[in-house]
Amino acid sequence: MQAIAQRILLLHGWRRALVALVAGALTALAQAPFHLFAVGFVTFPVLVWLLDGATGATPGRPAGALRSAFAIGWLFGFGYFTAGLWWIANALLVEAPEFAWAIPLAVTGIPALLAVFWGLGCVLARLVWSDGVGRIAALAVGLGLAEWARTFVLTGFPWNAIGYALMPSPVMMQSIVLGGLFAMNAAAVLVFALPAQLGAERRRSAAAALVLCAVLLAGHVGFGVWRLGLAPDRAAIDAEAPVIRLVQPAIAQQQKMDASARQDTFTTLLDLSALDAAPASSAETGAAMAAESPRRPDIVIWPETSVPYLLTREAAALAAIGDTLGPEQMLLTGAVREEPGEEDGTVTGRYYNSVMAVSGDGVIAGAADKVHLVPFGEYLPLAPLFERIGLNAVAAADRGYSAAPARAVIDLPGGPTVLPLICYEAIFPHLSAAPAGSDVDAIVNVTNDAWFGRTPGPWQHMHQSRLRAVETGLPLVRVANNGISIAVDPFGRALARIGHDERAVADVQLPAPTEPLRLGMGRHGNFWLFLATLTAIALAGRAGWGASRGRP
Structure with a gap:
């Protein structure tokens, strides 16, 4: 595994770009309808190794490494979002004579924009990069924040948030009550990326990372088994419940x-x-x-x-x-x-x-x-500008929709x-x-x-x-x-x-709501606490890495 990690780390030029793109595209298989979440244990280590090799043209110049990290993250994200969202173009085929020209924009433009978030997330991670588990925590923080920002920046479009990949079935869905989708995004990156330590020279570090990965995954599934075990039987619904x-x-x-x-x-x-x-x-x-x-x-x-x-x-x-x-x-x-x-x-x-x-x-x-209306679907952002060139919203005919306050x-x-x-x-x-x-x-x-x-x-x-x-x-x-x-x-x-x-x-008879499980600081508070913990691990790893390299 060390040999594979080293080869990926040393890639450059178009080969480096292609590996990032393909790894990102394969990650889309972890989402519905395939739910092949195990692919994440392969593709995210590849992302880590590519970021390990993100260096600038001039040694000691961090700006070059950050540009390289952004490019790797953007390419990985572009592959992921293109493979996962290409079907958006199908909506434009419904009225092909009017909207077919926009198919290339839908297939590549939306993924290119969403990939910027992942590129910036990788830049943030690279700022505190190290050579151990700390860099895995840094990547989880960077992409966790990127996925959080994707819910509201430019009206938001958190489709295929990476956390969904770790929740393919009810037994693996229950952990979302602990920190919400945002915490699950960071957790998914952490769990998927930990096997990257198999490429480390120190066997104890690799073994510790694998044990941590197994413990986190087992805890995730075990919590689901426990919570479903306490849940009422699906058939045990009040006879007076509405049908x-x-x-x-x-x-x-x-x-x-x-x-x-x-x-x-x-x-x-x-x-x-x-x-x-x-x-x-x-x-x-x-x-x-x-x-x-x-x-x-x-x-x-x-x-x-x-x-x-x-x-x-x-x-x-x-x-x-x-x-x-x-x-x-x-x-x-x-x-x-x-x-x-x-x-x-x-x-x-x-x-x-x-x-x-x-x-x-x-x-x-x-x-x-x-x-929350769909931009370009139910309404036109900057409508006067786009209407001047004859562009309409796809799903709103010629009237457009208004958003409720x-x-x-x-x-x-x-x-x-x-x-x-x-x-x-x-x-x-x-x-x-x-x-x-x-x-x-x-x-x-x-x-x-x-x-x-x-x-x-x-x-x-x-x-x-x-x-x-x-x-x-x-x-x-x-x-x-x-x-x-x-x-x-x-x-x-x-x-x-x-x-x-x-x-x-x-x-079907409507079941009753369940009492929310309140732990710690609540879902939102737990998310920020989780990110703070990962950030502390990343900073500790960075400090240790600097010391090991003779830095103050």
């Missing part, structure tokens, strides 16, 4: 956008909603679960922007919904909400990507609008209080926390992954959404127009699932 129906119409995006097909789309949703009680299915096997719902659903959920009409204008559509629902049933549906307005004699309106609650008598009983919950009459998360809002940990003063019973995530076809995108989206349930202790119901619809309990265990391209419904 939720997940409706996945599996309608092609082209049909959704076809004005002449609106009635067919709407009829499909109504027909699925009116079906007799449907059994939930196991997310892992697809088989029907033993306990089928004995009654009609109390709450029916349709996916994002599923209603092909503006409900505030279409009394007939509301009446049709009322005719389909029973008197005690409620519908939660993704829909476009219009807010009419007038300014200086000109009719101006705002449109919101919304979740609406419709009662059994066809009355809109509540609504919550999307807070704050998150809102929906109190269902006689039912639970739900926190709606629309589309990729579910990948932002801070958006899944209940708003101040709200007592939330469940998270409802409506989405439309039909934009992305049968690519890794829908599976990645589902997996990341699923972690919000574990993180918050709230059950989550996720309903997609197409993709993967799923209901999970507060421990991330699947209660119902509808697969990709399946037009189906599934009924």
Whole structure:
């Protein structure tokens, strides 16, 4: 292993760049739908060895080493994000004549921008680099901060955060309650990179690193086993708990956008909603679960922007919904909400990507609008500039969406209080926390992954959404127009699932939230405490490294 590490360390030029790029691309296999997390134990040591060789053109000039570290981190990140996010371009093929020109920007531009975070993370790590475990801690701090910044800089896009790679199944998801996704990002880098010490000359150092890696991984899995062992049985749900129906119409995006097909789309949703009680299915096997719902659903959920009409204008559509629902049933549906307005004699309106609650008598009983819009998808940043060259937002037709000023919950009459998360809002940990003063019973995530076809995108989206349930202790119901619809309990265990391209419904009783596990300083405090500890280890390693090299 020392020979391999030395060869990688000494690489230069295009060979060095290629190894960084390929290692990053292979790391994407650790994410959904592959979940080959073991690949991280190979690719992250390669990253460490490449950074070991990050030296400047002039000996003793640190700026050159930092430039080299940025290049290595950027190339590794570019490979990772390109291999993990190439499917975004599929959304541009839905309206290929208008947006096909932007496919190269989607495939390479977004990864190139996201890779900057990893490049800067490697620069930060290189500032306190050493020749032992301290440099592994430094890399965990650098990339941990990079992934944290990726949630809010330039509106944020924390898709495929590296921590998800260490949480492929419920037993490996539970550690997220200790420090949240941000701590899991740093922990994943630490665990994956520790085997880099196999390339060290000192055998005791290599053995200690492997033992630490094994202890951390065993603790991660062991904590999951312990916590799931204390969790209630999935079938042990209060008989009075509301029955939720997940409706996945599996309608092609082209049909959704076809004005002449609106009635067919709407009829499909109504027909699925009116079906007799449907059994939930196991997310892992697809088989029907033993306990089928004995009654009609109390709450029916349709996916994002599923209603092909503006409900505030279409009394007939509301009446049709009322005719389909029973008197005690409620519908939660993704829909476009219009807010009419007038300014200086000109009719101006705002449109919101919304979740609406419709009662059994066809009355809109509540609504919550999307807070975090997709740049270039639902709105145009610097709109006057881009509109001047004829550019529109991909998913917003010619109107664009407005963002809600704050998150809102929906109190269902006689039912639970739900926190709606629309589309990729579910990948932002801070958006899944209940708003101040709200007592939330469940998270409802409506989405439309039909934009992305049968690519890794829908599976990645589902997996990341699923972690919000574990993180918050709230059950989550996720309903997609197409993709993967799923209901999970507060421990991330699947209660119902509808697969990709399946037009189906599934009924499931909503489990109760679980009491949040509060340890130490809470999730956010524990994250910063964890980074502080890793930073101390990195600085100690740097001091020891300097002393061993005769530095003061």
